[in-house]
Amino acid sequence: xxxxxxxxxxxxxYGWLLLTPAAFLLVAFTHYPAVATLAQSFFTQGTALHPSKxxxxxxYRFMFDDPVFWKVFRxxxxxxxxxxxxxxxxxxxxxxxxxxxxxxRGLVRMAYFTPTILPMIAVANIWLxxxxxxxxxxxxxxxxxxxxxxxxxxxxDTVLGCVIVLAIWKDAGFFMIFYLAALxxxxxxxxxxxxxxxxxxxxxxxxxxxxxxxxxxxxVMINSLINSFKLIDHLFILTKGGPxxxxxxxxxxxxxxxxxxxxxxxxxxxxxxxxAxxAxxAVGQFTILDKRIxxx
Amino acid sequence: MRTTLKKAAIGLAAASAVLGxxxxxxxxxxxxxxxxxxxxxxLTKIVDDLIAGFEKQNPDVSVKAxxxxxxxxxxxxxxxxxxxxxxxxxxVLYALDSYELIEQxxxxxxxxxxxxxxxxxxxxxxxxxxxxxxxxxxxxxxxPFQRSTIVMYYNKDAFKEVGLDPEKxxxxxxxLTKMSQKLVKKEADGTVSxxxxxxxxxxxxxxxxxxxxxxxxxxxxxxxxxEVYFDTPASVEALTxxxxxxxxxxxxxxxxxxxxxxxxxxxxxxxxxMWHTTGNLTAVKDTAxxxxxxxxxxxxxxxxxxxxxxxxxxxxxxxKEEQQAALKLIKYLTQPERTAEWSIKTGYVGTRPDAYxxxxxxxxxxxxxxxxxxxxxxxxxxxxxxxxxxxxxxKLLSDAIQAVLTGAKQPKEAMSEAQKQADxxxxxxx
Numbered sequence: 001x002x003x004x005x006x007x008x009x010x011x012x013x014y015g016w017l018l019l020t021p022a023a024f025l026l027v028a029f030t031h032y033p034a035v036a037t038l039a040q041s042f043f044t045q046g047t048a049l050h051p052s053k054x055x056x057x058x059x060y061r062f063m064f065d066d067p068v069f070w071k072v073f074r075x076x077x078x079x080x081x082x083x084x085x086x087x088x089x090x091x092x093x094x095x096x097x098x099x100x101x102x103x104x105r106g107l108v109r110m111a112y113f114t115p116t117i118l119p120m121i122a123v124a125n126i127w128l129x130x131x132x133x134x135x136x137x138x139x140x141x142x143x144x145x146x147x148x149x150x151x152x153x154x155x156x157d158t159v160l161g162c163v164i165v166l167a168i169w170k171d172a173g174f175f176m177i178f179y180l181a182a183l184x185x186x187x188x189x190x191x192x193x194x195x196x197x198x199x200x201x202x203x204x205x206x207x208x209x210x211x212x213x214x215x216x217x218x219x220v221m222i223n224s225l226i227n228s229f230k231l232i233d234h235l236f237i238l239t240k241g242g243p244x245x246x247x248x249x250x251x252x253x254x255x256x257x258x259x260x261x262x263x264x265x266x267x268x269x270x271x272x273x274x275x276a277x278x279a280x281x282a283v284g285q286f287t288i289l290d291k292r293i294x295x296x
Numbered sequence: 297m298r299t300t301l302k303k304a305a306i307g308l309a310a311a312s313a314v315l316g317x318x319x320x321x322x323x324x325x326x327x328x329x330x331x332x333x334x335x336x337x338x339l340t341k342i343v344d345d346l347i348a349g350f351e352k353q354n355p356d357v358s359v360k361a362x363x364x365x366x367x368x369x370x371x372x373x374x375x376x377x378x379x380x381x382x383x384x385x386x387x388v389l390y391a392l393d394s395y396e397l398i399e400q401x402x403x404x405x406x407x408x409x410x411x412x413x414x415x416x417x418x419x420x421x422x423x424x425x426x427x428x429x430x431x432x433x434x435x436x437x438x439x440p441f442q443r444s445t446i447v448m449y450y451n452k453d454a455f456k457e458v459g460l461d462p463e464k465x466x467x468x469x470x471x472l473t474k475m476s477q478k479l480v481k482k483e484a485d486g487t488v489s490x491x492x493x494x495x496x497x498x499x500x501x502x503x504x505x506x507x508x509x510x511x512x513x514x515x516x517x518x519x520x521x522x523e524v525y526f527d528t529p530a531s532v533e534a535l536t537x538x539x540x541x542x543x544x545x546x547x548x549x550x551x552x553x554x555x556x557x558x559x560x561x562x563x564x565x566x567x568x569x570m571w572h573t574t575g576n577l578t579a580v581k582d583t584a585x586x587x588x589x590x591x592x593x594x595x596x597x598x599x600x601x602x603x604x605x606x607x608x609x610x611x612x613x614x615x616k617e618e619q620q621a622a623l624k625l626i627k628y629l630t631q632p633e634r635t636a637e638w639s640i641k642t643g644y645v646g647t648r649p650d651a652y653x654x655x656x657x658x659x660x661x662x663x664x665x666x667x668x669x670x671x672x673x674x675x676x677x678x679x680x681x682x683x684x685x686x687x688x689x690x691k692l693l694s695d696a697i698q699a700v701l702t703g704a705k706q707p708k709e710a711m712s713e714a715q716k717q718a719d720x721x722x723x724x725x726x
Contacts, residue, residue: 048401050724068695132557133549134491134566148487154498154551156702242498243552243698259372261687262396 034275040268052265059269069270071245072253075160079249080228083167087224088217090172095179096205109180116174124237127166128153131238153239156246163247166234171227175220182216183209214293222285229278250274325621327359330377330387332370332606342641350628357621367606378402378611385614386622391429391607392682392690394437395521399684403609405435409619418627422648428679430607432521438607439626440647442638444575445601445670445677446507448594452587454479454490454568465569465591469511469537472569472594476547479568492547493569494562495538499555501697502681502690503602504571507593508534510600510678516693521683522725526693527708527715535707537596539700552701559583573604574670577643581664590666592673599676605644636660645670684725689718 041059046052063069098109115123130137131152139149152162186209194204232252235241241248241256248256254274258267333339340363347361364370367390374387389397397403410419422440430438452462458478466472476492483489495504509516514530517523525531542550562570563583571593572580580588593601608626610619628634632650636657639646646652652661652671661668683689696714699705705713 047399049399128554128557132554132561134561135557135564143487146485146487151549151551151553154549154553154702156704237556240499242694243702244695244704246702256687256691260368260691261685262375262400263688 037268037271037275040265041272043265045263045265059266062266063269063273068245068248068253072241072248072250075246075248076229076250078160079164079167080225082164083171083228084221084224086164087168087171087175088220090168091175091179091220092210092213094172094176095183096209098176099180099183112173112176114173115170116177118170120170120231120233121237123166123170124234127162127234128238131162154243156243159239159243159247163234163238166238167228167231171224175224178216178220179213182213186212218285218289218293221289222282225281225285226278229274324355325357325617326383327357327385327618327621327625328383329359329361329622329625330364330370330374330384330389331361332364332367332388339642342638346629346634346638350625353628354621354624357624359625374611375400375402378613384611385618386608386610386626388441388606389609391426391438391440391443391603391605392680392686394430394432394607394609395682395684396686397609398432398437402611403437404612404614404619405437406439406610406623407435409616410436410623415623418630421650422630423645423674425674425677425679426603426645426647428519429603429682432519438609439630441606441608441629442642442644443603443605443607443647444573444644445603445673446504446571446593447574447577447601447666447669447673448569448571448591449562449576449580450569450589450591451562451565451567451584452589454565454586462587462589465589466594468594469596473541473545473547476541476569477545480547488549490565491549491567492545493541493571494548494553494558494567495541495571496555496558497552497698497701500604500694501552501701502693503604505535505538505693505697506602506681507571507600508538510602510676511593511596511598512537513597515678516681517683520725521686522722524683524689524693524715524718524722526696526711526718532707532711534596535697535700535711538697539707542701543703550701550703552698574645575605575643577666579643581666590669592669592676599673601673601677602680603645603674603677604680639667643667645674683718683722685721688721692717692721 239247426440455462479492481490512534541548635651636654696710
């Protein structure tokens with residue numbers, strides 16, 4: 001059959017028709033908004049008193065001079081670089097622990113998974129009362145040992161740490177499920193062979209288990225990295241980004257600019273930067289890490 | 297055959313009934329109202345009951361009241377609905393949103409359609425302090441509905457315990473400092489088990505700061521909404537005093553104090569005094585296990601508290617009939633009797649003097665005197681902080697306050713920086 005023949009054309013049309021519904025949805029809800037956001041970032045926010053006008057890169061220049069932007073950017077960098085590795089480490093530890101034969105294994109697994117099922121807003125409300133001085137759980141425990149609990153959420157030095165702990169607590173259980181599944185698919189012979197050879201548990205983990213878990217780790221890492229940029233529900237309850245923006249993250253700042261300052265143009269600018277950043281990270285992870293991963 | 301005919305006849309009758317109903321409904325004016333809920337309690341139920349009462353009296357108007365989350369959500373939803381062409385004739389939104397709503401071209405002033413002499417007296421029937429946020433360029437843009445002020449809650453039992461007169465709460469800053477120092481309770485190991493006073497500084501730090509500033513004789517913005525006064529000596533002094541309560545006098549925890557958990561800290565006796573919204577009155581009354589009192593905020597040069605809460609606004613994209621119907625609804629909801637009922641059930645301030653003359657509110661005030669403290673304070677009250685670009689300017693102020701309370705910046709430095717940035721934002725509104 002020659003290319004371009006009537007049958008080929010009909011096949012092409014048929015193919016495109018099949019794609020249309022999905023393509024339409026994709027364009028309407030993903031591509032168009034992204035392009036519109038990019039376009040809007042070159043204009044001022046239009047209001048009845050001040051109509052929108054084209055200003056080239058003025059919004060971007062404003063962003064580079066915006067101290068709050070740099071602060072939330074830094075916060076987000078710290079937040080991501082701590083929550084991602086820590087929640088992965090906890091997830092692996094917990095998965096290995098509940099993969100063994102222990103009494104009440106089902107109960108322990110469920111306990112680790114519970115934080116994942118709870119809605120973030122509910123979780124934040126619970127932790128708000130953990131952290132609150134005078135009446136909070138942490139204060140009660142420290143008070144028993146004669147310590148005055150610091151004002152966890154009211155202090156610029158501790159507040160980001162508090163938010164990070166909450167995020168790890170929430171995420172680790174979810175990632176544990178993936179590791180548990182991966183662990184259970186590992187062949188038992190490997191462990192038996194290692195034991196015969198006299199390999200220590202740590203050596204076995206480092207040289208056998210961990211490398212075999214790498215595909216899961218890549219998946220979990222990308223997910224948790226994305227989570228660390230897109231999950232901000234807890235900030236609304238816990239800190240509202242304060243005090244003095246000490247716990248604000250990029251997306252929370254975007255929300256503030258768009259819906260509290262009603263400046264969608266500048267919010268678009270920030271969104272474009274966030275998108276570019278996430279795209280860069282994803283590409284980096286896939287190209288660099290993928291090469292080092294051992295797929296069976 | 298007969299049954300088919302019968303069925304057809306019933307069908308026809310039903311169809312015509314439906315059509316008739318539809319026609320009747322069309323003659324009705326449809327109103328959609330967005331409103332937020334910002335305090336605890338079954339507020340949606342109360343609003344629904346009020347609306348049902350209105351519809352009964354006015355069969356020609358049907359009202360769809362849409363609960364739209366907190367104030368921020370309500371503003372976002374109402375504006376988004378308007379932009380996308382959804383119906384919406386009126387809304388209860390932050391009183392401090394008026395400049396923003398004018399800038400967005402979303403609302404019209406009441407003066408344009410509330411033109412009868414009766415309407416004009418109605419516009420004048422509210423407490424002046426509550427009208428300030430909605431009166432801009434000589435026009436009335438917002439009508440007060442769920443409004444509050446800041447009051448001082450204090451633990452009478454704690455006052456008695458340290459030998460203070462429980463009927464004499466602090467009247468000025470000096471007394472506040474001295475009494476609080478007495479009220480602080482320390483354990484043998486040096487930990488504080490009860491603080492003297494707590495003023496919340498998350499969520500709405502600018503609001504609490506306005507009270508300090510007003511007491512020190514300083515308003516923070518002008519009525520045109522294009523000037524702010526952050527770096528004046530009186531403002532800096534007010535912020536310094538707030539910080540010093542924690543760092544110098546040691547009667548308040550240092551760092552910021554959480555708005556949402558403060559009420560519980562007070563009702564569990566962890567602080568002897570708290571400043572909070574009147575909107576919390578009913579909740580404190582229900583949970584405090586000790587005798588508590590409610591008082592006006594203390595004075596420095598004078599007394600002062602900002603007002604807060606929500607106003608009625610009417611949207612620009614409305615027909616003449618809809619405007620009149622919306623006006624009728626708002627007038628109904630702000631009648632003295634309704635206002636009294638609303639105030640008793642929620643703890644919000646009665647928005648007009650004659651509401652306090654109604655038998656219901658008179659009786660309530662006798663049984664529960666704290667209910668009228670907020671009203672008495674209205675004499676000294678003023679508009680809530682609001683300017684053009686209000687979200688941004690407000691945040692500048694809030695950030696500066698938090699930076700000082702957490703020790704990151706000195707009051708003078710923080711306020712000068714905020715002033716400079718606010719000036720830059722407001723330049724184009726002069």
